[in-house]
Amino acid sequence: MRSLIVIAAVAIGIFAGVFLMAAMNSSVVQRLDAAVNEELSHIQVNNKDFRSSADIQNIISDYPRVVAALESTPGVTKVTGRMIIRGIASTATKSSGVEITGVNVEKEKEMFTLSGKLIPGTGSYFETDTKFNTAFIGEKLAKELNIIRYIITPEAITSLREKGIPSNVVSKVETLQGQRYTSDKKFVKAYEKILAPGEIKKYGWKIKEAAWSYREGSKIILSFLDITNNQTGAAFRVSGIFRTNNDMFESLSLFVPIDELRQLTGMKEGTFHRVIARLEDNDITDDATPVIREKLADYEVLNWKEIQPDLAMIADFMGQIYAIFMIIILAALAFGIVNTMLMAVLERTRELGMLMAIGMNRRKIFMMIMLESIFLSIVGGFAGMAVSEIVIAITGKTGINLMKYSEGMEAMGYSAHLFPTIDAQFFVTTTILIVLTGIISAIYPARKALKLNPVEAIRGE
Amino acid sequence: MAVVEINNVFKFYHDTEVEVKAINGVTLSFEKGDFAVIVGPSGSGKTTLLNLVGGLDQPTGGEILIAGHRLSELRPSELIDFRMDHVGFVFQSYNLIPVLTASENIGFIMNLQKWPKEKRIARTDELLSSVGLSERHNSRPSQLSGGQQQRVAVARALATHPEFILADEPTANLDSKSAESLLDIMEKLNHEEGMTFIFSTHDVRVMKRAHRVITLEDGKVVSDEKKE
């Protein structure tokens, strides 16, 4: 009976530990993927002074040479150049600081998945032919500039009905029809007044989704300094709006076709601020970087790990964090195992005494107890890992939605929709730790067993 | 008035699927001053009978009276108090609380009855000397020999002036010398204070000293001999 309790305890402890780690791990993995595929790609080449002072003059003057150097490096699949300047984006009512990135539209589509993050219905990634300057902006920025509205249109009502929202809720929402709300918060305030708290909790975000509205081709003004340090600017139409999980990226990044930006700033044809290269695989980053550095010693060459060291660190540390976490849990479990084994030794004093008397040597007795302890831990541990595997597989598909914390998490760049995933490596680590725990917990009771005097032991307690 | 009356008592119970007739129609009575022993092979029902007499168990049929009171008429909570007042128990082993000293063990039961301190101390001293263990009053059970432990157990059983003492194989774990000493004390108490003793035993030494030997077999009394 008490063995069952120990096994259950180990199983629960291991399950919870592994599952929690999987959740945290997935968060990090998602962030890494997003960073590489949406924001940074693998390698950045800058003018040496560019990052310390964002001066429009700090350009890469020898673009062809840089491109050649990159393309000749094994592992590099794609290369593109960008122009980067700081400026302000404003509408009639709001303004916000942005980093304006001039891009080669075709090449970017090949290298980054950002174009795929376009919110359907908001336009395109520079696909419409237009005489106006165009910009691709993030949802957060669009909201900040009040470009995104919330309107209950008849279509919105229909879609709510289709989504299965109960009709009494829909009728309440209908009373807001036709009104325009220029901000998220204002809209929320409006429907908070007419809906019950329970209804808000359940259907709030669906209503927001349905009312989300954006007029294609909205206008924004971009102001920045040109190549002679004079303030300049122009009106831009929003080509499309993208949505990622990274609020900071969304609010700061604004993309413009590089030629338009060149015209406005006076930057010469063929000059860029940054050249970006994509590698075959994340893992060859560390090998490829020094090779590129050597070739481009007069430039600053950075890989994604160096640009966002915190990300790389967390990814590296995941393994260690996990080990520490599991060790703490297992230490707690060890207390229980020790107590149980001690009890077992005490109860079976007679039996042990008899075994010793008939000649079983000390070493064997020690091993026997050790094995029992390891057995307890392993059965519990494997049970825990098996259950966690199943739960991870299930939640890995359905996902865990931490809506409540999405605001905070996305502000740091993390998605609030977790899909737990875990490396096989973790299971290996876990098993090793479990066995170790079994061994260490057995030491004290086993020593006690060895100290028994066979004759006294047989005589009974 | 008989101290204990056992009237046509039956005790059946179910051990998995088989019905065991532990006590199958026993009628006995014990008078004050009896020094009686119940003997019989294992499974004859000795322990069961003692449990019934001590009120620890209820008969399936028949009646048990202690000092004229019908046990069946007592509510469970009354029964507990009744037992404490009227019956003294001495078990084969594990009689004493391991963490308490000899005098604390004896005093324990008086504590349960909320005796005032002076009375308790006085009675404890009295009892300890009557079992000849005054110098060991501060010893823990682990520091006493088997025989000494049983003597303390007897002292404790006497603490509340019970009608009689029930002892289930009290000498089973003792060597001859200790067994003899224990029996000496019990006989002395029986002789000097008229304390009634009812034992169950295998032990020949005890049977020899008994004044009355009752033999049980298959839950029935097969003989009841009084010796003089």
Added chain:
Amino acid sequence: MKDYQLAWKNLWRNRRRTLITAASVFFAIFFALVMRSFQLGAYDRLFKNVIESYTGYLQLQQVDYFDDPNLDNSFEIDQALIDQMKKDPNVNDVVPRFESFALAAAGSHTQGVIVLGIDPNSEDKIMKISNKLVKYKLTSETIEKLRNASIPDHTKKLLDVFSNEAYSSEASLMNDLGISDEDSATILPVIRSHASFSNEFLTERDTSDVVIGDGLSEYLKAGVGDTIVLMGQGYHGTTAAGKYVVKGIIKLPAPDIDNVIVYIPIETARELYAAPGMATSAVISLDSNDDDDILQTGSRLQNIVSEPMTIKKWQELNALMVNQMEADNRSGMIMIALLYLVIAFGVFGTVLMMMAERKREFGMLVSIGMRKRKLAKIISIEMLLIGFLGVAAGVAASLPLVFYGNIHPLRFTGEFARMYEDYGFEAVMPTMLPDTFYLWQIVVVLMILVIAIIFSTRKIFRMNVINALRA
């Protein structure tokens, strides 16, 4: 023999088991207390940094400003209202501000900045910003000079680690460079002579001076005496542009703010944005910053203030941070809950073992007259005592660490520190002194014990005396 005395004696009949069980409770409590102390300390520090250098605990705003922080939602200063608010017993002062966004340029460097128009005297009184003016800066020239100066070697080594750091207080300088109080008398003058930074805060007489954050200064490469240009969008959409001289550099503990802040006299800001007499918010400084006092003062003031004005609390002003901290907090609590769960099993196991071992004794006790209730009571006391032992030991062991960490917070250096600062956190980890969270841990242990007690009590009441005797 009282019940608790018997219980206490019973604990020691199997010393090992008692100690191991108590040790497991100790482990869980100690770990939980230390971890929570650091976690809560870090949050507290984080909030304090932002609140006490920037947002304040309560703010007066126009009712639409919070959802739409736009110059259009600024308000005209109503002195009567301010005076009325100042009558509140807990209100110290109400200080208006004019805040907006601009692009700052120095030479050819540009950066988006927060322009904070303040009344230098009153703002300084409540936010004590002049204290945060940089007093020492370890520039590369300074470090070169100091290397040749007469200071201990271990300090010289640390110079590299903290190169380009700015300090607004001697204490943190001493802390970072490992200068003890005794050495300070000899070493500090040397450092002062090389690393001192001459700096001044704004006064009401200034009209075209600004004070900027150290992070911003580094980025724009603009130091004291340099000129920066501010460009933005003014009230009702007008263009705002102006040239200003950097009068001072400030070091704020919250990197997010330190990297973008420009303090400017409020009149100058109003001029720049073409919004005479307006304010975007007013910080309300309180005499007592106790949680309860803040709440109550907030409600009292809300009653005085009517549309279109409203009172905002710090939790709303820093909603994002609150959200992030909650998420982190929850995850921390989950981990600790897990730990306690595991320990609980250990305790239950012990209880089971103990009950099984003493079955015969229990049977004996009940048959000689002990009520089951009394027996259960004694066993319960035994368990509570073991729990108490573990808790007391855990609490005692945690206190030195917690108190030390409070006075000498853990300070991160190098890459780790950069990572923290990139996320906007100060790279320190202070602890929180014993507070309700201490009680919570004890409550949890108590709950575990209560379950164990319920379980064992049931077992005792269900016990069949005869079977027990035969065990």
